[in-house]
Amino acid sequence: MFVDERYEDMVERDDLIWIDVRSGSEFQEATIPHAVNIPLFNDEERARIGTVYKQVSKAAAMELGLEIASEKLPHIVASVRGACADGKKPVIFCWRGGMRSKTVATVIDLMGISSIRLSGGYRAYRQVVVDQLAQYAGVELPPVIVLHGMTGVGKTNILHKLAKRGEPVLDLEGLAGHRGSVFGGIGLDVANQRTFDSLLLAQLQKLQHSPYIFMEAESRRIGRVTMPEFLFVAKQQGYNIELTAPMDVRVARTLLQYRLHDDQLFADQVLYALQYIEKRFSPDLRQRVFEWHAMGDYPSLVEALLVEYYDPRYQHAMESYDREFTCLDVTDYELATEQICTYAQEHIKRVTAFQ
Numbered sequence: 001m002f003v004d005e006r007y008e009d010m011v012e013r014d015d016l017i018w019i020d021v022r023s024g025s026e027f028q029e030a031t032i033p034h035a036v037n038i039p040l041f042n043d044e045e046r047a048r049i050g051t052v053y054k055q056v057s058k059a060a061a062m063e064l065g066l067e068i069a070s071e072k073l074p075h076i077v078a079s080v081r082g083a084c085a086d087g088k089k090p091v092i093f094c095w096r097g098g099m100r101s102k103t104v105a106t107v108i109d110l111m112g113i114s115s116i117r118l119s120g121g122y123r124a125y126r127q128v129v130v131d132q133l134a135q136y137a138g139v140e141l142p143p144v145i146v147l148h149g150m151t152g153v154g155k156t157n158i159l160h161k162l163a164k165r166g167e168p169v170l171d172l173e174g175l176a177g178h179r180g181s182v183f184g185g186i187g188l189d190v191a192n193q194r195t196f197d198s199l200l201l202a203q204l205q206k207l208q209h210s211p212y213i214f215m216e217a218e219s220r221r222i223g224r225v226t227m228p229e230f231l232f233v234a235k236q237q238g239y240n241i242e243l244t245a246p247m248d249v250r251v252a253r254t255l256l257q258y259r260l261h262d263d264q265l266f267a268d269q270v271l272y273a274l275q276y277i278e279k280r281f282s283p284d285l286r287q288r289v290f291e292w293h294a295m296g297d298y299p300s301l302v303e304a305l306l307v308e309y310y311d312p313r314y315q316h317a318m319e320s321y322d323r324e325f326t327c328l329d330v331t332d333y334e335l336a337t338e339q340i341c342t343y344a345q346e347h348i349k350r351v352t353a354f355q
Contacts, residue, residue, distance in 0.1 A: 002092070002105040004119040007128050010091065011205075017088040019080060021104045022095055022122070030194035032093070032125055033202050038079045040069055040100045062099070069103060076104060077111050084113065093118035093125070129197050137230040142168070142210045143348050144238030147340075148217045148318055151310045152250030152302075153243045154330050155216050156257070161337045167344070168210035175199040178223025179257070187260050196225040212348045214340075219317070239347060241340060242318070242325040249331055251302050259298075267293070270301075281309065
């Protein structure tokens with residue numbers, strides 16, 4: 001028989017596979033990181049059952065749920081078995097540890113698959129995330145090394161290269177599914193706050209014993225999510241590296257990062273973003289960028305936006321940091337990554353020696 005366990009008692013285990021039996025839309029909205037979606041009901045079926053519950057009775061809703069689920073159970077059992085093919089034990093959860101997770105856990109148990117049911121469901125897990133992130137306000141993080149630089153220098157690529165080397169990296173844009181600017185959601189799956197919080201907590205737990213943490217100089221707001229205050233403060237008090245690159249390199253890297261294979265979709269999304277911020281342009285810049293957009297001259301458009309719009313704003317943001325900046329040219333990614341690692345290992349060691 002399955003047992004109910006709290007998330008807090010399982011978080012350190014690496015022998016578990018999380019099985020979310022909620023509907024597809026619930027799963028897409030937010031779930032436990034790395035969970036597999038094996039829904040007992042789809043969105044339409046869930047809505048039908050809910051209507052019967054409200055308009056008829058709980059018993060009638062349960063009967064309808066049983067009727068709908070009965071045809072799916074062999075497929076659900078096979079799906080759970082497949083998800084556990086590597087020997088991991090399934091942890092079944094729904095919204096609040098109710099009938100959906102109980103049904104699936106009971107059926108797979110009858111089929112010889114031992115499982116755990118998450119006590120309180122996703123709702124209880126979400127409260128754990130909120131509570132644990134709040135506790136970080138009183139915890140001293142490892143020293144933060146903040147990568148600054150004008151748009152297009154390649155800060156995100158540098159973070160990825162550092163992560164590949166095994167360096168401790170907190171990629172907030174990656175967690176948020178957004179690059180930070182009004183154009184930042186182009187071609188990405190933008191996360192909501194609940195998903196961001198879950199991914200952030202998991203990453204912080206991995207990095208809490210690191211000698212330092214690399215992160216980008218993000219603003220408080222990243223796409224649809226907000227950085228927690230404790231992390232914003234740690235960033236403001238971190239050690240600063242300013243990454244630089246020639247304008248032609250910045251333009252090329254910006255286009256490489258944002259350009260989509262679908263030219264029309266890319267043009268439409270760029271136009272939407274331009275219309276969102278055009279009121280902040282000078283009349284001359286407004287005219288030029290829309291002309292370049294109409295002609296498909298994206299290099300000219302990008303360079304003008306960098307020089308006349310983004311660079312002044314980024315320069316102003318950098319003035320809010322008290323600690324000095326170490327400047328580093330990143331035209332050569334590999335050389336720059338090596339130099340950043342050397343800076344981190346030597347500078348942080350030197351700083352902590354005097355604390």
